[in-house]
Amino acid sequence: MRPNEETTLGRSATFSGTQxxxxxxxxxxxxxxxxxxxxxxxxxxxxxxxxxxxxxxxxDSAGRLSDILxxxxxxxxxxxxxxxxxxxQFANGWNVWADTFANxxxxxxxxxxxxxxxxxxxxxxxxxxxxxxxxxxGGTAPVTLSGNPGSFAFDARGAVRxxxxxxxxPNVFVFYLGDPANPEFxxxxxxxxxxxxxxxxxxxxxxxxxxxx
Numbered sequence: 001m002r003p004n005e006e007t008t009l010g011r012s013a014t015f016s017g018t019q020x021x022x023x024x025x026x027x028x029x030x031x032x033x034x035x036x037x038x039x040x041x042x043x044x045x046x047x048x049x050x051x052x053x054x055x056x057x058x059x060d061s062a063g064r065l066s067d068i069l070x071x072x073x074x075x076x077x078x079x080x081x082x083x084x085x086x087x088x089q090f091a092n093g094w095n096v097w098a099d100t101f102a103n104x105x106x107x108x109x110x111x112x113x114x115x116x117x118x119x120x121x122x123x124x125x126x127x128x129x130x131x132x133x134x135x136x137x138g139g140t141a142p143v144t145l146s147g148n149p150g151s152f153a154f155d156a157r158g159a160v161r162x163x164x165x166x167x168x169x170p171n172v173f174v175f176y177l178g179d180p181a182n183p184e185f186x187x188x189x190x191x192x193x194x195x196x197x198x199x200x201x202x203x204x205x206x207x208x209x210x211x212x213x
Contacts (some may be wrong), residue, residue, distance in 0.1 A: 051185065054118075054182075054185040055185070055186075057117070057118070057119055058119060058177060058178065058185065058186065058187075058188050058202075059188065059212075061115055061119045061177050061188070062177055062188035062189075062190055062200050063200065063213075064113045065096060065113065065115070065175060065177070065190050066190050066198045066200055066213075068085075068096055068097070068098060068111055068112070068113050069085065069190070069192060069198050070198060071098060071111050072085045072098035072111070072154055073154040073158045073196045074158075075098060075100065075154075076153075076154035076155060076156060076158065077154075077156060077157065077158050079156075080156045081156055082153045082154065082155050082156065082161065082164050082165070083098060083099065083100055083102075083153060083154055084098075084099040084102060084104070084151050084152070084153045084163065084164055085097075085098060085099065085151060085152055085153065085154065086098075086099045086104060086106070086150075086151045087121070087145070087146075087149060087150060087151065087175075088106075088149045089149055090114060090116075091116070092116065093114055093115050093116030093117075093120065094114070094115040094116075094120065094121045094146075095112060095113070095114050095115075096112065096113050096115065097110050097111060097112030097113070098110055098111045098112070099151070102164065104151070115177070118179045118181075118182065119177055119178070119179060120177070120178070120179065120180075121146035121147060121175060121176065121177060122146055122147055122176040122177065122178055122180060122187070123144060123146065123147025123148070123176070124144035124147065124176070126176065126178070126180050126183075126187075127176045127178060127187040127189065127203060128187070128203045128204075128205075128206070128207065128208065128209065130142055130174065130189065130209060131208065131209075132201075132208045132209040132210065133174070133189065133191060133201055133209050136211065137172055137191075137193075140172050141172075142171075142172045142173060142174035142189075142191060143171045143172065143173050143174070144173075144174055144175075144176065145173045145174065145175055145192075146174070146175040146176045146177070147176075151163060152166075152169065152173070153166065154196055155168070158195070158196040159194060159195060159196050160173070160192060160193075160194050160195075160196055168194070169194055170194060171194065172191060172192070172193055172194065173191070173192040174189050174190065174191050174192070175189065175190040175192075176188070176189050177189070177190070183205040184205050185205075186202065186203060186204045186205055187202070187203050187204075187205075188200060188201065188202055188203075189201040189202075189203070189209060199211055199213065200212050200213040
């Protein structure tokens with residue numbers, strides 16, 4: 001065999017061996033290690049992702065509720081009349097709306113928001129005590145409206161009344177939002193002042209309230 005033939009055969013054997021090695025893929029040990037790393041990262045990431053999603057949903061529900069309150073007030077001022085704000089149970093959730101037709105029934109053309117899924121309007125006693133909210137309001141304890149169906153009205157000046165034709169309300173009202181079955185995701189509170197302006201507050205499951213808007 002000539003020298004150049006030996007060189008050619010050597011190169012061919014080396015290339016063929018490399019191809020066989022590459023085609024083998026991962027070993028069982030490498031695969032097991034990779035799967036373990038993936039499972040560990042997933043166990044860390046999923047709770048964080050879930051908490052972020054729940055936080056977003058809570059903030060979104062509180063923001064939408066606050067927006068409808070503001071819109072109802074604006075319409076009352078714009079129309080120079082009193083408009084009722086209604087909140088009623090609907091299936092497994094709550095429907096809140098501006099009762100511009102004054103019939104206590106939600107109409108498809110009325111501004112409304114259905115609070116459903118895992119977020120709900122909660123009665124007093126479930127979320128943390130509103131001590132910080134009361135202190136921020138100069139000692140005025142808010143009256144809880146969430147948890148039971150009801151209504152109130154905004155007048156032509158934007159102030160809150162007990163109902164259409166009712167007296168101007170001296171109370172600070174609050175709507176609590178959250179999930180009693182999953183308190184670890186915290187709570188939100190939409191506070192309605194007698195003047196008609198709104199505030200949004202947040203609290204962890206076992207902490208104090210702080211204002212976020």
